[in-house]
Amino acid sequence: MNKKKILVALPCLIPSGGISVVIELIEVLQKMGYCIGLLSREKGGLYERFCALGIEIRIEENILSDSLISWILEEYDEVFVNTLQMFGMIYKLNGKDIEVKWWIHEPPLFFCQYSEAVPQAFWDHLSGNVHVFAAGNVVHEHLLKTYGKESEVLNFGIKDLAGKVPDTAHQIVSADKVTFLLPSVIFQHIKGQDILALAILNLPKEYQERTEFIFTGRMSEYAKDYYNTIKQLEEERQNVKILDLLEHSAMLALMQQVDCIVAPSRNDATNACIVEGMMLSKLCITSDAAGVSRYMQDCVNGFVFPNCDVGELSARIMLVVDNMERLGVVAANGRKVYEEVYAMETFEKNVRKYWGQPRE
Numbered sequence: 001m002n003k004k005k006i007l008v009a010l011p012c013l014i015p016s017g018g019i020s021v022v023i024e025l026i027e028v029l030q031k032m033g034y035c036i037g038l039l040s041r042e043k044g045g046l047y048e049r050f051c052a053l054g055i056e057i058r059i060e061e062n063i064l065s066d067s068l069i070s071w072i073l074e075e076y077d078e079v080f081v082n083t084l085q086m087f088g089m090i091y092k093l094n095g096k097d098i099e100v101k102w103w104i105h106e107p108p109l110f111f112c113q114y115s116e117a118v119p120q121a122f123w124d125h126l127s128g129n130v131h132v133f134a135a136g137n138v139v140h141e142h143l144l145k146t147y148g149k150e151s152e153v154l155n156f157g158i159k160d161l162a163g164k165v166p167d168t169a170h171q172i173v174s175a176d177k178v179t180f181l182l183p184s185v186i187f188q189h190i191k192g193q194d195i196l197a198l199a200i201l202n203l204p205k206e207y208q209e210r211t212e213f214i215f216t217g218r219m220s221e222y223a224k225d226y227y228n229t230i231k232q233l234e235e236e237r238q239n240v241k242i243l244d245l246l247e248h249s250a251m252l253a254l255m256q257q258v259d260c261i262v263a264p265s266r267n268d269a270t271n272a273c274i275v276e277g278m279m280l281s282k283l284c285i286t287s288d289a290a291g292v293s294r295y296m297q298d299c300v301n302g303f304v305f306p307n308c309d310v311g312e313l314s315a316r317i318m319l320v321v322d323n324m325e326r327l328g329v330v331a332a333n334g335r336k337v338y339e340e341v342y343a344m345e346t347f348e349k350n351v352r353k354y355w356g357q358p359r360e
Helices: 017-032 047-051 066-075 084-093 108-114 120-124 137-147 193-201 205-210 221-236 248-257 272-279 291-295 310-326 328-342 344-355
Strands: 005-010 035-040 056-059 078-082 099-104 130-134 178-182 211-216 240-243 260-263 283-287 303-305
Touching: 005 017, 005 066, 005 084, 017 035, 017 047, 017 078, 017 344, 047 056, 066 084, 078 084, 084 099, 084 108, 108 137, 120 137, 130 137, 137 291, 178 248, 178 310, 193 211, 193 221, 193 310, 205 211, 205 310, 211 248, 221 240, 248 272, 260 272, 260 310, 272 283, 272 328, 283 291, 283 310, 283 328, 291 328, 303 310, 328 344
Parallel strands: 005 035, 005 078, 035 056, 078 099, 099 130, 178 211, 178 260, 211 240, 260 283, 283 303
Antiparallel strands: none
16 A cells, blocks of 8 residues: 655745755654655755655745645645745644644744734634644743744754764864854844844953954844944954854864854754753853753753843853863763654654654
């Protein structure tokens, strides 16, 4: 008999946290025996990686046409819809005779952009065929508090690459300073690059001389001020540098060489860079507005500061600088968080829990 067929519906195949983690999901579903197809509005940098999974990929600009929806209902047993911005697909499939799983990765601030298209009535009228999954506790809490919508928490999985990362970033990172890295795809409000900038300015001169801060990412057209703020700081300070967006392998190599990963996010469903930092047994500092902070204890397995509190962020930076030789236990405890919550073994266990074995 034919295997149960699942269609994975994505907005695009552009490299980003919420898209790239679907690769691991597909791999687990294939291992379980499901037949996977993929639908996307556009190609992108991850197209070849999805092709390498050996799945059928269909690119359709208008993924909400009636003819396409009819094709989905005829060809597939289940649809996996990824990200909040794919709400249109939920409108189309709500109440239909097909099972739908919807994985939402966007943090609360993103919901404001869709408040008119996805009002309270939308959530109130979701039928039983639509099952909502939240990529972390921040999203889960927002859905429940704002819309009264229950969801299942499905944290993504990150492969364990500790010990496999190429050692190629020595010329970038200063050997004689404590180096902090804020990795990001773009400079924007929710990532809080400006908060770290203020924390750097807040440091006493002694700590300015003992530290180095690296920002990665590209300037976005809608948030130029955030990039320009860091660019100006780079021009004024010798301990600040900006690197363009790096390929994932190069980013991991850089993360491997620095002393501490920083995520001053104003709003973040998880923050994959902190998870990867813990995977690499790095010291990590995050705001309490990032979902990963729900699994962290300040000064135990990482450092957590109140959202947007520049003084508290500066204090944790100085704490790291003053105690680098004694903080190995904190980094080791952070690694345990990765293993217990975000390791692929944990992710696969959760996927099997929510999908079960395919019915032949």
